[in-house]
Amino acid sequence: MTASPLSAHLKALIETDGPLTVARYMREALLHPEHGYYTTREPFGVAGDFITAPEISQTFGELIGLWCAAVWQQTGSPTKIALVECGPGRGTLMADALRAARIVPGFRDAIEVHLVEASPRLRALQRETLSGTDVTWHDTVETLPNAPSLILGNEFxxxxxxxxxxxRDGMWRERCIVQDAGNDALGWSEMPAPADLVRLAPSALIPAEGDIFEICEDGRTVAEQIARHIAHCGGAGLFLDYGHGKSAFGDTFQALRGHQYVDVLEKPGTADLTAHVDFDALLESAASGGCTCFGTVTQGQFLTALGIEPRVQALVGKASPAQAATIRSGARRLIEPTEMGTLFKAVAIAAPGVDALPGFGPPRNRSMRETGAFSG
Structure with a gap:
């Protein structure tokens, strides 16, 4: 594979520590202080490598802002509430949500904005987007204030x-990344899988030879941390991402550069690396943290239930023909099954005692208690 400034560092790690797990490779490629993807480039927008829902249409952030306002009212309209976004990108979603929040009496005045963002480069972008707004930044969710919270994550x-x-041969092994001695490039190998990791694979899934199962340990940990915070302090969380509603086999590890898919080992540090979210595992972790869980619903279903179509009509009524076409196409991209409407999904969590949330059906935990299985 083609080399990059990070390649020599990764090869040195392999020489010193042995094969890299996919998780370690991702951390180095995305977050290395000198050559990591998020420390060296502007990833968002047409000129970047990918575009997220808030950049596609203002209706996305506005509807989420109104969702937050409805939940705030539903939980007694506390005089102070932390509005938190994890992985806020440029800050576009938060800016749109705050603008929409102003139409609900008292809600904007109650909000204290907190962003969970470790990248100094991205914090600078967020500071620019949210100029005039008091913001507190956090490296992790563990330092969030001890207060009722509405916690958001879009493609987090x-x-x-x-x-x-x-x-392989009736047992689980772990995929890893090595240096290919034949051509001095990075390549794939396998090693014995730790027992603690194997235990995280659902026993209900029966694997065939060559099946791959992906485990996001950090995601499970963060979901449980967020849930414990909400269960203790009150509030709710809303998370939208692409992935599968039920745990499943499959290799979804992918790289995106210039809006095109590329090999995940090609020029590490120069492409965005992601994998599909296992919403089953995420919500199981949130339930372990003490929260009531809702979902999974598709993004199209969720945004439609929140009223994206009336909002689009209201915007179109004040727009030029060219602007109207852009507004309509942006909304279609968010909700159409052939675009983002089905692959992207929404889940929510809430403090114990909350039995309903806008855009969702009955609590998922209730199904788990009644059937003895965690099912959507």
């Missing part, structure tokens, strides 16, 4: 490092 969990199990 997909960027957290995964590990990959592969089924």
């Amino acid at each position: 969990f997909d960027a957290l490092p995964i590990r990959q199990l592969i089924h």
Whole structure:
């Protein structure tokens, strides 16, 4: 594979520590302080490598802002509430949500904005987008204030490092990354899988030879941390991402550069690395943290239930023909099954005692208690 400034560092790690897990490779490629993807480039937008829902249409952030306002009212309209976004990108979603929040009496005044973002480069972008707004930044969710909280994450969990199990000869092994001695490039290999990792594979899934199961340990940990915070302090969380609603086999590890898929080992540090979210595992972790869980629903279903179509009509009524076409196409991209409407999904969690949330059906935990299985 083609070399990059990070390649020599990765090869040195392999020489010193042995094969790299996929998770370690992802951490180095995305977050290395000198050559990591998020420390060296502007990833968002047409000129970057990918575009997220808030950049596609203002309706996305506005509807999420109104969702937050409805939940705030539903939980007694506390005089102070932390509005938190994990992985806020440029800050576009938060800016749109705050603008929409102003139409609900008292809600904007109650909000204290907190962003969970470790990258100094991205913090600078967020500071620019949210100029005039008081913001507190956090490296992790563990330092969030001890207060009622509404915690958001859009395409947050997909960027957290995964590990990959592969089924060989009746047992699980772990996929890893090595230096290919033949051509001095990075390549794939396998090694014995740790027992603690194997235990995270659902026993209900029966693997065939060569099946791959992906485990996001960081995602499970963060989901449980967020849930414990909400269960203790009150509030709710809303997370939208691409992935599968039920745990499943499959290799979804992918790289995106210039809006095109590329080999995940090609020029590490120059492409975005992600994997599909296992929403089953995410919500199981949130339930372990003490929260009531809702979902999974598709993004199209969720945004439609929140009223994206009336909002689009309201915007179109004040727009020029060219602007109207852009507004309509952006909304279609968010909700159409052939675009983002089905692959992307929404889940929510809430403090104990919350039995309903806008855009969702009955609590998922209730199904688990009644059937003895965690099912959507």
